[in-house]
Amino acid sequence: MSSSSTSALEIEIFQYIDAHQSDFIENLKEWVAVESDSVQPDLRKEVVRMMALAADRLAALGATVNLVNLGSHQAMPVNFRFIIEGMEEAGSLGLENLLEKENQCFFSDVDYFVISDNLWLSNKKPALTYGSRGNACFFVEVECGSKDLHSGTFGGIIHEPLMDLIALLDSLVDPTGHIQIPGIYDSIAALREEERKLYKSIEFDLDEHKNNSGVKKFIFGTKEEILLHLWRYPSLSIHGIEGAFHEPGIKTVIPAKVIGKFSIRQVPHMDLLVVKQQVVEHLKAVFSKRNSPNKLKVSMPLGSKPWLADVNDLSYKAARRAIKTVFGEDPDFIRDGSTIPVARMFQTIRQKSVMMLPIGAAEDGEHSQNEKISKHSYIKGTKMFAAFFLEISKLHQHLHETSHTETNN
Amino acid sequence: MSSSSTSALEIEIFQYIDAHQSDFIENLKEWVAVESDSVQPDLRKEVVRMMALAADRLAALGATVNLVNLGSHQAMPVNFRFIIEGMEEAGSLGLENLLEKENQCFFSDVDYFVISDNLWLSNKKPALTYGSRGNACFFVEVECGSKDLHSGTFGGIIHEPLMDLIALLDSLVDPTGHIQIPGIYDSIAALREEERKLYKSIEFDLDEHKNNSGVKKFIFGTKEEILLHLWRYPSLSIHGIEGAFHEPGIKTVIPAKVIGKFSIRQVPHMDLLVVKQQVVEHLKAVFSKRNSPNKLKVSMPLGSKPWLADVNDLSYKAARRAIKTVFGEDPDFIRDGSTIPVARMFQTIRQKSVMMLPIGAAEDGEHSQNEKISKHSYIKGTKMFAAFFLEISKLHQHLHETSHTETNN
Numbered sequence: 052m053s054s055s056s057t058s059a060l061e062i063e064i065f066q067y068i069d070a071h072q073s074d075f076i077e078n079l080k081e082w083v084a085v086e087s088d089s090v091q092p093d094l095r096k097e098v099v100r101m102m103a104l105a106a107d108r109l110a111a112l113g114a115t116v117n118l119v120n121l122g123s124h125q126a127m128p129v130n131f132r133f134i135i136e137g138m139e140e141a142g143s144l145g146l147e148n149l150l151e152k153e154n155q156c157f158f159s160d161v162d163y164f165v166i167s168d169n170l171w172l173s174n175k176k177p178a179l180t181y182g183s184r185g186n187a188c189f190f191v192e193v194e195c196g197s198k199d200l201h202s203g204t205f206g207g208i209i210h211e212p213l214m215d216l217i218a219l220l221d222s223l224v225d226p227t228g229h230i231q232i233p234g235i236y237d238s239i240a241a242l243r244e245e246e247r248k249l250y251k252s253i254e255f256d257l258d259e260h261k262n263n264s265g266v267k268k269f270i271f272g273t274k275e276e277i278l279l280h281l282w283r284y285p286s287l288s289i290h291g292i293e294g295a296f297h298e299p300g301i302k303t304v305i306p307a308k309v310i311g312k313f314s315i316r317q318v319p320h321m322d323l324l325v326v327k328q329q330v331v332e333h334l335k336a337v338f339s340k341r342n343s344p345n346k347l348k349v350s351m352p353l354g355s356k357p358w359l360a361d362v363n364d365l366s367y368k369a370a371r372r373a374i375k376t377v378f379g380e381d382p383d384f385i386r387d388g389s390t391i392p393v394a395r396m397f398q399t400i401r402q403k404s405v406m407m408l409p410i411g412a413a414e415d416g417e418h419s420q421n422e423k424i425s426k427h428s429y430i431k432g433t434k435m436f437a438a439f440f441l442e443i444s445k446l447h448q449h450l451h452e453t454s455h456t457e458t459n460n
Numbered sequence: 461m462s463s464s465s466t467s468a469l470e471i472e473i474f475q476y477i478d479a480h481q482s483d484f485i486e487n488l489k490e491w492v493a494v495e496s497d498s499v500q501p502d503l504r505k506e507v508v509r510m511m512a513l514a515a516d517r518l519a520a521l522g523a524t525v526n527l528v529n530l531g532s533h534q535a536m537p538v539n540f541r542f543i544i545e546g547m548e549e550a551g552s553l554g555l556e557n558l559l560e561k562e563n564q565c566f567f568s569d570v571d572y573f574v575i576s577d578n579l580w581l582s583n584k585k586p587a588l589t590y591g592s593r594g595n596a597c598f599f600v601e602v603e604c605g606s607k608d609l610h611s612g613t614f615g616g617i618i619h620e621p622l623m624d625l626i627a628l629l630d631s632l633v634d635p636t637g638h639i640q641i642p643g644i645y646d647s648i649a650a651l652r653e654e655e656r657k658l659y660k661s662i663e664f665d666l667d668e669h670k671n672n673s674g675v676k677k678f679i680f681g682t683k684e685e686i687l688l689h690l691w692r693y694p695s696l697s698i699h700g701i702e703g704a705f706h707e708p709g710i711k712t713v714i715p716a717k718v719i720g721k722f723s724i725r726q727v728p729h730m731d732l733l734v735v736k737q738q739v740v741e742h743l744k745a746v747f748s749k750r751n752s753p754n755k756l757k758v759s760m761p762l763g764s765k766p767w768l769a770d771v772n773d774l775s776y777k778a779a780r781r782a783i784k785t786v787f788g789e790d791p792d793f794i795r796d797g798s799t800i801p802v803a804r805m806f807q808t809i810r811q812k813s814v815m816m817l818p819i820g821a822a823e824d825g826e827h828s829q830n831e832k833i834s835k836h837s838y839i840k841g842t843k844m845f846a847a848f849f850l851e852i853s854k855l856h857q858h859l860h861e862t863s864h865t866e867t868n869n
Contacts, residue, residue: 091707141709170613184612188710196674198829203593203798204579206725207637207695208678208686214633214698221630224623226750228616265605265716268753269617277617286616288714289623293707296700296721298500300550301597301762303723303799305697307674312705314712316615341635344677353710389612420607 057376064437065377072430078108079429089138098137105135128444132161136393139168142188142353143392150393150400163366163443164397164405167436169387172255174263174414177374177435179367180407182282182386183394184316185357187326191219191334192348194308202303209305210343213295216311219347222337223287223313228270228280230287230315232333235326239284240319250275253383263414281388285321289313316388323354355392364404369446373438377431389417410435466785473846474786481839487517488838498550507546514544537853541570545802548577551597551762552801559802559809572775572813572852573806576845578796579820581664583672586783586844588776589816591691591795592803593725594766596735600628600743601757603717611712618714619752622704625720628756631746632696632722637679637689639696639724641742644735648693649728659684662792672823691795694730698722725797732763764801773813778855782847786840798826819844 057065068075087101088094136146150158171178193212200209224230255274261267271277280286294309296302317326331349338347360367362384374382387407397405410432416422466474477484496510497503545555559567580587602621609618633639664683670676680686689695703718705711726735740758747756769776771793783791796816806814819841825831 092709140711186612186712188712190710195676198674198825200673200675201798201826202695202697202699202723203595203725203796204690204826205673205675206697206797207689207693208680209673209675210635210637210677210679211697213700214635217626217629217698218635220626226619226623226627226752228619264609264614264618265607266609266614266618266753267604268619270619271617280616281613284616286611288611288615288620288712289626289704290611290711290713291622291705291715292701295698295706297702297704297706299702300501301599301721301723302549302699303595303597303697304699306700312710314611314710316612343635344675387612388615389610416607417610417613 058441061376061438061441065434068430068433068437072426075429075433076426079424087137089141102135102137109133128441129447130160132157134393139392142355146393147396147400150396154400158401161401162403162447164394164401164403165366165370165439166391166394166405166407167409168391169389169407169409170411170413170415170417171409172253172260172383172385172413174256174259174412176254176380176383177378178383178385178409179362179370179374180385180387180409181362181367182359183357183391183407184282184285184318184386184388185321185323185395186314186316186353186355186390186392187323187330187351188312188314188353189330190348190350190352191216191311191313192308192346192350193219193311193343194346194348195344196307199307200305202305205305210341210345211305212345213292213306213309215338215341215343215345215347216292216309218341219334219337220289220311220313222333223289228286230285232287232329234329235285235315235321238320238322238325242279242283247275250278253278253385255383260413263416282386283318285318286316286388287313288316316390318357319359321357323351323356327351327354355390356395358391358395358398358405359386360394360398360405364406365446365450366404366406366443369442370406370408370439372442373435376438377435408436408439467850470785470847470850474843477839477842477846481835484838484842485835488833496546498547510546511544518542537850538856539569541566543802548801551764555802556805556809559805563809567810570810570812571856573803573810573815574775574848575800575803575814575816576818577800578798578816578818579822579824579826580818581662581669581792581794581822583668583821583823585663585789585792586787587792587794587818588771588779588783589794589796589818590771590776591768592766592800592816593691593694593727593795593797594730594732594804595723595725595762595764595799595801596732596739596760597721597723597762598739599757599759599761600625600720600722601717601755601759602628602720602752603755603757604753605716608716609714611714614714619750619754620714621754622701622715622718624747624750624752624754624756625701625718627750628743628746629698629720629722631742632698637695639694641696641738643738644694644724644730647729647731647734651688651692656684658793659687662687662794664792669822672825690797692727694727695725695797696722697725725799727766728768730766732760732765736760736763764799765804767800767804767807767814768795769803769807769814773815774855774859775813775815775852778851779815779817779848781851782844785847786844817845817848 085097085101086094087098089098136143169180193215195209195212222231257274261269269277271280290312292309292311295306296304315326334349371382394405394407410428411424412428415424494506494510495503496507498507545552578589602624604621631640666683670678678686680689699721701718701720704715705713724735743758780791803814803816819837820833821837824833
């Protein structure tokens with residue numbers, strides 16, 4: 052904040068933010084109390100309620116704009132368009148169609164896309180994100196019949212679907228995390244030496260990350276190996292099984308139909324349809340060796356592509372300056388092992404710069420139990436966004452003046 | 461019913477049962493409407509309600525005894541003691557202690573134990589059951605930490621507990637149902653040639669059994685192989701996983717703690733403690749090969765021993781006659797692949813004859829969805845119990861007279 056580059060306007064905004072910290076926290080409290088979990092069908096009504104809440108709040112801001120009304124009435128440094136979508140964890144079905152439909156309407160005058168839906172790499176140092184992995188989700192269904200059976204009456208004489216499924220799931224990854232599906236690594240972009248060097252300079256505390264995860268030991272021992280395997284190599288995770296007994300206690304059931312759920316985080320230049328074919332062929336091959344009379348079905352209900360941005364884009368420059376102003380240091384330029392499908396969609400559909408600007412610490416546990424945000428990240432992050440809007444306004448204006456000058460030449 | 465051995469008393473009872481069929485069905489309707497599922501903790505209050513209902517009904521019967529009051533007031537051919545226990549599917553914790561405690565009190569004058577908690581081998585031919593498999597239930601817990609993780613943030617760099625668990629579960633059984641745990645078949649009673657012949661004479665419709673199960677194909681092709689593998693060889697079934705994602709849809713979670721549930725149906729002369737040790741050692745050996753830093757815990761929360769009775773016992777003779785009278789044919793003498801721990805407990809604690817007298821068809825789907833009983837089985841079964849009580853009274857009296865005569869000699 053004591054940076055010499057801080058403008059009088061920025062100081063005024065930052066003082067406003069500091070003075071209203073408790074209002075901001077109350078607002079956030081009200082929002083996070085809404086159980087808007089799109090994955091649980093029962094809670095989807097809460098996603099809709101969250102939407103209504105957000106809409107009301109934005110409408111209210113549009114009417115009074117107290118937060119950014121800094122003397123010159125309704126004068127914002129940039130114009131905003133908000134897109135709020137609540138089903139990201141459930142695959143955001145229909146979002147891509149909407150973006151395509153609104154490409155020449157709602158989005159026609161949008162120059163920069165900013166998404167704030169991920170975390171920094173460390174607990175303290177801010178980061179800018181320029182890439183994310185894709186995600187291909189798979190369902191493997193094995194069925195022996197229409198009704199569950201009792202293990203006393205049929206145990207030992209039938210091919211149990213859950214045993215078939217477990218063998219299929221066990222064939223996917225070796226104990227070192229290496230995916231066993233033939234061909235899956237074939238089209239991954241080769242790692243260039245200068246790219247490998249880039250990883251070396253990133254500030255990343257392995258022990259901190261390990262503490263955040265709660266696990267005792269990672270598969271890899273060095274920072275570079277860890278980041279490469281999170282960002283630019285694919286991974287496969289098994290999430291669970293639908294249809295089997297899942298409650299506490301014991302139930303001596305042979306489930307008749309079980310569905311294994313797993314997903315592959317893919318990276319450039321893996322192709323979704325090729326990945327799907329490789330998975331299907333591999334599972335069919337493993338299944339056929341078991342001589343099981345059960346029915347096997349493999350499907351890919353969701354598939355999101357990876358995303359990579361150009362870090363020389365103007366928005367990255369503006370964000371870098373804003374971070375320097377508010378946090379007093381340069382951000383790390385990082386990728387994200389997770390998937391933000393909308394980043395890739397905006398890039399593909401609008402052909403405009405897309406940036407991810409996180410304001411959460413690594414330890415905040417996104418998508419997990421006790422997901423949180425620290426007061427520090429929340430308030431400083433709010434200031435950072437204010438500074439970013441001022442910066443991008445300046446840079447954008449400069450770019451257009453330059454462009455105008457060039458045209459005049 | 462037209463059998464020449466049917467007595468006037470039996471005819472009177474059977475007519476009463478026929479005339480009151482709809483009352484019996486109404487009674488049963490009221491009982492099965494109670495969701496007394498001991499496995500689901502939420503429904504345990506219903507188990508208690510079921511107990512109260514049964515107690516009320518028995519008290520009411522004790523007061524008026526309309527069902528068997530056939531002219532000679534309160535005169536039953538035998539005395540009854542009922543034991544009603546609702547937690548069998550959840551392991552009947554504490555039952556064995558109660559039986560031991562009541563051995564010289566409540567049970568002191570009980571000569572014959574009859575349990576009716578299983579099914580016939582076919583849909584039409586009645587059966588008497590003289591043995592059941594034991595059941596050893598296992599929990600295999602693998603844990604990486606205290607909180608679930610996101611597959612984008614940690615996928616590819618951690619040893620996922622669910623992958624460890626799946627590998628462990630996959631190591632238990634081969635695709636032909638053969639258990640892979642070293643030593644597990646060592647102490648199984650050898651199959652004698654005369655025993656093998658016994659299996660040949662049993663009426664068992666393989667296709668009917670397959671239709672009841674809903675599966676396309678069994679692991680074995682002959683009646684003998686099927687019955688041997690259901691009754692006198694152990695089997696291992698996997699029931700499910702606690703702690704993993706189990707709902708419809710997708711959740712890109714890496715579960716931090718998962719518990720696999722499986723059980724082994726054991727047969728004479730497998731020893732529960734030896735089985736437990738073999739399972740633990742096998743799982744530890746498989747786990748150690750994975751070099752996983754996760755925590756492994758194996759436990760056997762429930763263990764029930766197998767049971768075998770002597771088919772020459774008086775109660776088996778009485779039941780055979782009663783079945784012949786009511787159903788017009790001799791029963792099959794069968795074993796049961798399921799576990800009725802109380803049969804073994806009565807046998808061990810009381811050292812008295814224990815018999816299982818089922819009145820349900822194979823297709824009734826015990827313990828499964830849409831469990832049912834046909835009106836035919838229910839009404840004929842009720843008659844069969846009446847005839848059985850008369851027969852056992854006669855045979856018991858005869859035995860004591862003979863014994864008295866012998867003493868006098």
